[in-house]
Amino acid sequence: MKATKKREDDRLTVAVEGSIDVKSAPELKEELEGELEDISELVFDLTETSYTSSAGLRVFLGAYQTLSKRGGKMILKGVNPAFYDALEMAGFTYFLDIER
Amino acid sequence: MEPIEAQSIPFRPWDGEIVLDRKTLPFVLAKKKGEGSKTPEGTGAYADIVELNEDNIASFEGFVPADIADHIGRVFFFGLVAMVHDVPSCGMVWELLNMREHKEKESRILWLKTLDEEAADEMLKRYEGLLYEDGVKTSSYLIPAEPVCPEKEFLEARGFGADLSEGDEIIASLKQIRNIQLLKKTQAGRESRPLSELNQSELEAALSRMEKMGFRGLCDDLIFLPRMYFENEVSSCYVSEDQIQGLLLIHRLPSSRLKIVLLSAVGKDYNRILVKLMKRTMDSLSELYSEDTEIIIDRHNLATLALGEKLFPNELGKPFFIGSRKEKA
Structure with missing residues (x-):
């Protein structure tokens, strides 16, 4: 799994290559640490993601919770x-x- | 076995000096049953709040979902129903966690229905009182997420957080599980046997051993559950060198779904034992149940999440709303 981050004002795009499973999900979570504090929009670009498991979904939901609390x-x-x-x-x- | 004085057993033994174990359990359950009470008349209350127990739960059939009602009667499960003009209008069932450990006591609401807000507030007040008696410091909930979810709004307005989460349970049919390549290639072996072959003391010894090692599966009350709680023919044990080294325990829910409540093995070969236990259980299930039978697998820790990912790579749990708040204990 490789995550590439791109920041534009208060929008962060995280493009993920490879698969997000129980082994790689913690790495993705680590990539997000400290990045969500001052953004209002987070985009996970999964175009190059081959597989996402529950562990990946749980990382997305964690980020969703952080952002939705701030609107x-x-x-x-x-x-x-x-x-x-x-x-x-x-x-x-x-x-x-x-978005598909 | 030493004689026990029934009078010396408090209703909530976790706060006293009495240790909750198999000897004290029957007295605790008897007292719990006797305590199921209604709101006294003349209190000016809008709703009549009924504490659920094994004797009255059948009267709420159709209101309390059958698989939720199934918990009532277990030592750490409690429930309330608020009646307005003799009709159930609100209800809740919760589980107490960490009651046998030196950890902060928690309550987890598993089911909530709030058709009438005033009655729901009175019910919540009774709930808070019961938590106070039990010394519970944190209260949380876990309810299925729906686009319109008044229960979530109700709890959020009363200080609970509200986050979207993925449920731990995934549901697979017997056919789906039988088709897993890993299981197809596996032989259950002579060491994998039906639970019915264990006598009561062997089962108790195995459960105590598992519990001491931290394996309780989904049940804080694992060692108190009656033997018939488990499907004895399809549940499996792994016996090697005269020792029980693995257990796979299945409970049949009133909805006819089967739930794996414990899947644990010890020793260096534990992974191999788990697969063998699965194989034996699935083989015996297919003799007794149709291939459409739904099996609930709870991925409650990292190991079971990884196992779920391996066995059902494209399955996700249902969305749930979760939240918590501090109680007044």
């Missing part, structure tokens, strides 16, 4: 069909801002 926004962009289907089947598409 901020989180977007999941480039979500692959398999992960989108899993999110939809579980019922997360009601709550998260997702």
Whole structure:
């Protein structure tokens, strides 16, 4: 897993390459540490993400909680069909801002 | 076994000097049952608050979901229903956590229904009183997230946080599990046996051993659960060198779903033992249940999350709202 961060004013884009599973999710969480304090929008660009498990979703939800408490926004962009289907089947598409 | 004076057992033994164990448990449960009370008449209360117990839970069938009602009667589970004009309008069920450890006591609300706000407030007040008696310092909740969720709004307005989270449970059909390649390649072996082959003292010794090692699965009250709580034919144990080295315990919910409440093994080969236990249980399940039978797997710690990821790489848990607040203890 490789995460590339790009900051534009109060918007942070995190592009993730590879897979986010129980082993790599803590690394992604670490990448976000200290980065969410002064942003109002966080975009996870998952175009190059091959696989996302529950462990990855839990990192996204952690960031979502931090931002939503301050009225901020989180977007999941480039979500692959398999992960989108899993999110939809579980019922997360009601709550998260997702761009395919 | 030493004789026990029933009078000396307090209703809430976790605050006294009496240790809650198998000897004291029957007295505790009997007292808990007797304590189920209603709001006294003439108090001017809007709702009548009923404490749930094994004797009255059946009267709330259809109001309290069956799988939630299934918890009532267990030592650390409690519930209330608020009646308005003799009709149930609000209800809640919670579990007390860390009651047998030297940790801060917590309550976790597992189910909440608030059809009438005034009645719900009276019910919450009774809940707070019960937590105070139990010395509970933190109260949390975990309720299914819906786009419109009045229960979440109710709790949020009363000082609970409200975060979106992924539930720990994933549900797979028996067929899905049987088709996992790892299980297809595995032989259960002679060491994997049905739970029914263990006598009571062997099972108690195994549960105590697991508990001492920190394996309680989903149940803080694991060692107090009656044997028939588990499906004895499909639950499995792994016996090697005259020692029980692994247990896979299944509970059948009223909804007919099966829940894995403990999947633990000890020793250097614990991973291999877990897979063998799964294999034996799934083989025996397929003899007794249809392949559509749903099995609930709870990924309550990192190890089970990793196992879930390996076995069901594309499954996610349902969304839940979670939150907590400090209580007045």
